[in-house]
Amino acid sequence: MITFDAVTKRYPDGTVAVDALSLEAPTGEITVFVGPSGCGKTTSLRMINRMIDATEGRILLDGVPVQGIDPPTLRRGIGYVIQQAGLFPHRKIVDNIATVPYLLGWDRKKARSRAMELLERVGLDPAMGERYPFQLSGGQQQRVGVARALAADPPVLLMDEPFSAVDPIVRTSLQDELIRLQAELNKTIVFVTHDIDEAIKLGDRVAVLRVGGRLAQLADPKTLLSEPADDFVREFLGRDRGIRRLRFVSTEGMRLRTDLTVTEGSDDPADEPWRLVVTADDRPLGWVSRDRPGTLEPYGTFRPGHDSMRSALDAALLSPSGCAVAVDGEGRVVGVATREALDEALTEAADG
């Protein structure tokens, strides 16, 4: 656990970057610092590994004040990922990843084999180990940056806007990868971003900071969206926080109809405005309207219990039928969520 105890950073010219910040980043969770530029989020992060020293207050790492630890020793025990990855251009990827193990005096062979293992773990081809950073794309470099931070298996990971310099598609895949990795590794992660959507997607807890380095709200994403502490937080969250909150509403137990599906080629007597045509092994093919038989219309799918209300609603809006197709993990149709069922679930979400 990382504890901020009334931490203040004041520069000699009097500027206060962080103002009496007190919070906890619990072990095994992702705590996100989010806020506009000038809110002190990066400064707060960098005070944890003493890249910046706090002026007042204490930062504790599992109860031990970091100010008492010599910076290089402290930093070797904390993974650090920065925006442009900051890979060493003169070193091969495998040696970049093994940086901290080398510093800790690991045997070269052991350090390299650990690096190769991590390369695969972050979703890269082990053949890339022998390349140099300039031969990799930005997204690949960022994956290497994460692998490098994990190399000596530190319990704590600090990530300073790690995905903000890559394009949106790569960013999404890096975020998904981090969620997957974290499910396996259970690191204590402090993640800095200016992107509230990223904060809500990744954070177990989100700390919203305001300009001048004061904590505006610390809450789990769902609470943040439903109960913003004040106007600043509300405004920072943006207009569509109602829609975004649906990400945290489960589709578990949603009422599904199973009488609207017809197998391809069979004749269906039921008189419904829309029917879902499926293959013999229950894969969806498309919607057929009563008015235009023979034309397959687009469909959208979601996994009940696994995907959120937001996905279900999205699936429904993708189709002219207005219904969402519920599928299992293998993509087989298990039922259909009609507008009525969605409406019921939304009403419940709005109440709860």
Next chain:
Amino acid sequence: MSWLTDFFGDPANWSGPDGIPARLLEHLEFSALALVLAMLVAVPLGLLIGHTGKGGLLVVVTANLARALPTLGLLVLFVLLLGTASILPVIIPLVLLAVPPILVNTFEGIRGVDPELRDAAYGMGLTGGQVLGRVLVPVALPLILLGLRLSAIQVVATTTVAAYTGLGGLGRFVIDGFATKDYAGVVGGSVLIVLFALVVQIVFMLVQRATVSPGVSQRLITPKKGRL
């Protein structure tokens, strides 16, 4: 052309204290000694100033002052002061000439390293010295070597002028040649000086290839396992 064959074909020019091998060795000795001394001063100073960020102004001022120094004037001055009993009157001006390019390029090379890289290096837990030695120097190496190469070229060229003071080196052929109207010596000596300078360039190219990481020079690397 006959001057060349006269010069290089004369067996007398290939032996003795004023023969080609002896003059070549003297030229090499003066140049190498001056360059090594300059390096010992300028490289550590450039690294220190570039790494700590303190004293950058000193570098700029020194470099500009040194550029304004007339090397020939210095040579004459030191010869008058120290005589020609030792090679010091030659070496001192050569070192003064060689220091600024090395100092400036080393300093600029280290200072110019991407701050993100420096930040990452410290963030990984490298100590100040490790950041300098393991990250900044390898990344700045092309510029540091450029400084050394520029100095080497200047030193080699200026060592020629050193002959003017009565000391040795390849310049003797040219200076003495003019004095005695031995134009074969003038032309032959000039050719030797040009060849010498070319060899120095080639040596530096080889050193650069051998020491700069392909990841820094972004040279195409031959793939080891058949694919890249």
